[in-house]
Amino acid sequence: MAANIPDPTRILSIQSHVVSGYVGNRSATFPLQLLGWDVDVTNTVQFSNHTGYGRWGGLRFDSSHLSDIFSSLDKNGLLRYSRMLTGYMPSASVVEVVLGLVKKLRSRQTGGEQDEEGGLVYLLDPVMGDMGRGMYVSPDVLPMYQAMLEYATIITPNQFEAQALTGMQITDLDSLKHVLLKLHKKHKVPHVIITSVELPDADLERIGAQRNMADGRPAMLQVGSSCEIEVRGGERQEPTLEVDELRIWSIQFPEVQGYFSGVGDMFAALTLGRFHPETKIAADDLTPIAKASELAIASLQGILSNTCRVIDELERNLGGEEKEKDEVEVRVDRMRRRELRVVQSKKEIESPTIVYRAKWITA
Amino acid sequence: MAANIPDPTRILSIQSHVVSGYVGNRSATFPLQLLGWDVDVTNTVQFSNHTGYGRWGGLRFDSSHLSDIFSSLDKNGLLRYSRMLTGYMPSASVVEVVLGLVKKLRSRQTGGEQDEEGGLVYLLDPVMGDMGRGMYVSPDVLPMYQAMLEYATIITPNQFEAQALTGMQITDLDSLKHVLLKLHKKHKVPHVIITSVELPDADLERIGAQRNMADGRPAMLQVGSSCEIEVRGGERQEPTLEVDELRIWSIQFPEVQGYFSGVGDMFAALTLGRFHPETKIAADDLTPIAKASELAIASLQGILSNTCRVIDELERNLGGEEKEKDEVEVRVDRMRRRELRVVQSKKEIESPTIVYRAKWITA
Numbered sequence: 001m002a003a004n005i006p007d008p009t010r011i012l013s014i015q016s017h018v019v020s021g022y023v024g025n026r027s028a029t030f031p032l033q034l035l036g037w038d039v040d041v042t043n044t045v046q047f048s049n050h051t052g053y054g055r056w057g058g059l060r061f062d063s064s065h066l067s068d069i070f071s072s073l074d075k076n077g078l079l080r081y082s083r084m085l086t087g088y089m090p091s092a093s094v095v096e097v098v099l100g101l102v103k104k105l106r107s108r109q110t111g112g113e114q115d116e117e118g119g120l121v122y123l124l125d126p127v128m129g130d131m132g133r134g135m136y137v138s139p140d141v142l143p144m145y146q147a148m149l150e151y152a153t154i155i156t157p158n159q160f161e162a163q164a165l166t167g168m169q170i171t172d173l174d175s176l177k178h179v180l181l182k183l184h185k186k187h188k189v190p191h192v193i194i195t196s197v198e199l200p201d202a203d204l205e206r207i208g209a210q211r212n213m214a215d216g217r218p219a220m221l222q223v224g225s226s227c228e229i230e231v232r233g234g235e236r237q238e239p240t241l242e243v244d245e246l247r248i249w250s251i252q253f254p255e256v257q258g259y260f261s262g263v264g265d266m267f268a269a270l271t272l273g274r275f276h277p278e279t280k281i282a283a284d285d286l287t288p289i290a291k292a293s294e295l296a297i298a299s300l301q302g303i304l305s306n307t308c309r310v311i312d313e314l315e316r317n318l319g320g321e322e323k324e325k326d327e328v329e330v331r332v333d334r335m336r337r338r339e340l341r342v343v344q345s346k347k348e349i350e351s352p353t354i355v356y357r358a359k360w361i362t363a
Numbered sequence: 364m365a366a367n368i369p370d371p372t373r374i375l376s377i378q379s380h381v382v383s384g385y386v387g388n389r390s391a392t393f394p395l396q397l398l399g400w401d402v403d404v405t406n407t408v409q410f411s412n413h414t415g416y417g418r419w420g421g422l423r424f425d426s427s428h429l430s431d432i433f434s435s436l437d438k439n440g441l442l443r444y445s446r447m448l449t450g451y452m453p454s455a456s457v458v459e460v461v462l463g464l465v466k467k468l469r470s471r472q473t474g475g476e477q478d479e480e481g482g483l484v485y486l487l488d489p490v491m492g493d494m495g496r497g498m499y500v501s502p503d504v505l506p507m508y509q510a511m512l513e514y515a516t517i518i519t520p521n522q523f524e525a526q527a528l529t530g531m532q533i534t535d536l537d538s539l540k541h542v543l544l545k546l547h548k549k550h551k552v553p554h555v556i557i558t559s560v561e562l563p564d565a566d567l568e569r570i571g572a573q574r575n576m577a578d579g580r581p582a583m584l585q586v587g588s589s590c591e592i593e594v595r596g597g598e599r600q601e602p603t604l605e606v607d608e609l610r611i612w613s614i615q616f617p618e619v620q621g622y623f624s625g626v627g628d629m630f631a632a633l634t635l636g637r638f639h640p641e642t643k644i645a646a647d648d649l650t651p652i653a654k655a656s657e658l659a660i661a662s663l664q665g666i667l668s669n670t671c672r673v674i675d676e677l678e679r680n681l682g683g684e685e686k687e688k689d690e691v692e693v694r695v696d697r698m699r700r701r702e703l704r705v706v707q708s709k710k711e712i713e714s715p716t717i718v719y720r721a722k723w724i725t726a
Contacts, residue, residue, distance in 0.1 A: 019403050030393070041389070056435050065409070072420030078412060179477075
């Protein structure tokens, strides 16, 4: 059997595929390729379009199909990934197969001194739900994701998912710190980004954050923290981190109004693609993961701005057309207009302008 | 139901998908996206890797899955394609479903005066076999492709496929002309490119072509021709073209030694992406399809050159490693090395240098 030596330019992305539109692998692949990554693409579903349209056709692939794919890649020496990315997975059994794959990659003998974990950087986006809609995967997915955490390098839950993974609520800065601590300590995750959190006014003030941006638009707050995790005999050791030692960074950026699909998927992809753990940090002393997130957010803001410009044009030209249509059609039309303008945003992906900067929370 | 109004930037590509490597949709999508096309991607299979490796895992999707996808796209007003591309299809029943889709797109009422055929440019690459290996699809695919020809705008058969479609042999310039004539006349195809043909020395000389390039490398000969096809009441009419009236262009370019997968798929994609039928032709008086092929060949030569450079490096470092391996492993290793360097060739795709030019055959 061919050896699966990690290739520094090769990512495996395991997500859903839609024929039309940009979610899952369709949202992740082109940006990563533009950044020069050789992306191997495993699709967990093939749907006509994302489910936000309200109607769609296609197939969810079962775990035996994915097992077959991974074992064939293995036989052909194609499990050469230095990076791996997972997003939405359609069932607990699929998560289980992916967990088996990650364990295999982590156990590779790379011969490198620096990395005892098979030379793999794995970004796990634990797609399960959000604050608005609650849980939208089967409940048995949650324990599988919890079991997977100690094999991940980076995780990017939203507030709802961070709460579900830890079984804890985030109601203020203090509870936020304890959620981050639990993800590092109990679950042994080196890098955590909570993609957006809600904090009470008093806490926002303490950390120098605002409800709204300077221009009046509502502000989103993203936070992250890192923790060195020792690996002994292939097993991650629980770190001795205490809550006071936790260093948290945050980024505030404008919330783009309305619902867009594929934004979280693209954020995760860009963060992984922009993460360079070996980078020497500049004067601002931020971590490589915070710098990756800054770039990912900058690209996304550019893509969303291109997308909104087109939506505005399309909606200006709508006229009275909408009134003649029933609710289902109006929803479908809106979804179609709101697809991310991905191929039109090459420049924003390749060389984004960083407007919103990460900074350390000192409170 | 939402209207399927053609969008000038939107392509539907129906081909195979491999997790690792660059054939089918994996070879077509990134280049088309780089050129600014919004590519909707329908996968006909999901395999771990291309079949040239000798072993692979995965699934062929059946025609009912594809029907489901297309009818859902239709319901959601997503059949907005101004371009369509098909490559390898796994069975006659899949070709049949795709034929149904093309007929539906051709019957759209676009309101445009210029195009009576639903505003669709459809490139059909009739992937069936080649001169070396013969037929590699089920024989019942052939009549389905023949039935599809009169719905295609451009076809890109190799010599073997052109012969199979017409039931005629290409042995010299004269028989080549009759094959092209039959494709235009009986099968009513507006644009034909035969991606490579073998001609006897005497005919090469008559058309000013060579066996070898100036630098000694063996030369490939590609030929193409176009014919205006009148459409009445939605049906293409048989043109009155005679063999003497046929104008054929040719391009000669160096054959890259050895076997590469996905080259034909990428040629078809780039030709479709570069085809601008509305373009005014410059002083050289060549057709838009010949100009598209020039650009496609230029990009491909660049990609192949990047690929060969990496292969050379990898093979220099092989040392005695190969000797210890069995035949299966040696083949797999070779296939892996020979995957096209697609993401590394952004420049060659976006702004290729045209070295090999099309010219009219005057003999």
